[in-house]
């Protein structure tokens with residue numbers, strides 16, 4: 001006999017939480033970082049300035065910004081012994097597989113010196129994490145393309161440094177294109193935080209047990225990799241390449257509506273936004289800026305724009321309030337910058353590290369913080385007595 005229990009845990013689930021960092025109005029399509037609209041921050045600040053805002057709650061003065069920028073710059077190198085960790089990976093490993101392992105391995109270097117109950121130790125962990133993510137992401141890229149690692153440079157800005165670590169080679173210096181660097185900086189700002197999405201909730205849950213921040217960020221990277229979450233930017237570009245031309249769009253729209261077909265339009269829909277994802281609008285503008293800057297026209301942009309136009313008029317997508325999300329245009333933009341699709345989610349992880357570590361610290365600063373312990377609705381067998389093997 002089986003019975004269905006409805007279990008009253010007797011307290012509010014710990015699945016939800018309070019935060020002062022990011023606000024989303026999914027119906028309006030509004031996204032605020034510490035009260036400032038994402039569109040204004042993307043147009044008027046850079047990565048370091050917005051990272052400071054997310055961490056400290058206020059826009060920095062020029063002195064505060066300079067000090068923070070230095071603190072990040074002077075933590076960008078990784079321990080020289082860290083490089084050996086990469087030799088264990090196959091050269092064709094997905095960069096996200098490498099990031100999961102490498103970032104988790106940072107624990108081996110800093111776990112003992114990171115007392116998470118000490119505010120100063122937490123601050124150093126925040127700087128280390130934000131500073132080393134570009135270095136590790138660039139190392140993951142270089143390892144998979146068989147090129148030597150490039151050391152970070154202190155004379156370059158955060159995003160320029162990352163581009164140089166990815167695209168510079170011993171044979172010739174990489175000439176930094178300011179338009180591309182500015183566009184990538186803007187893309188990083190758009191990806192920095194997004195309230196309690198799956199990967200941020202993963203980082204919070206891991207951190208609530210007292211695990212060290214490097215292991216918590218590695219958990220967030222693992223969660224972000226999923227194609228329903230941060231892996232959608234790679235999946236969206238692969239989808240556009242599969243569609244290939246505007247005349248094939250109706251076939252794929254039909255598949256996306258067919259419940260018997262697992263195909264979904266990657267880069268469309270959202271758990272929270274039931275209006276246009278405000279980040280997608282900025283991303284579309286950035287894709288035009290980058291394609292103009294590199295002097296190429298990408299036929300996939302035409303496919304993407306026509307797919308968006310058709311989908312936004314289709315009654316299925318209108319009824320289900322499915323709009324393009326941040327991942328719809330990012331792949332076209334990042335590919336134009338020279339990144340392979342396998343690097344799109346590592347770039348998302350690089351930027352989201354700011355939100356993850358900001359929310360990790362916010363949680364630890366809460367004196368009432370308890371270990372996360374979501375409960376369940378039990379739908380299994382009712383209580384019953386054991387049956388010996390010879391009576392079954």
Ligand code: SDX
Nearest residue numbers: 194197228229230232256264265266267268269270271320
């Ligand atoms: C990110 O949470 C965050 O904040 C995430 C993120 C962040 O910054 O951290 O914003 C980043 O992950 C953006 C989302 C990237 N994922 C994709 O683009 C993958 C494609 N999108 C879908 O897999 C989907 O839209 C989800 C996973 C994003 C949301 O899935 P849900 O929760 O099922 O979406 P929903 O409840 O809004 O769906 C409503 C209906 C459902 O049909 P019914 O069950 O009502 O019949 O719309 C359908 C869905 O099946 N649907 C789609 C669809 N997305 C939802 N149908 C076709 N194509 C799609 N893309």
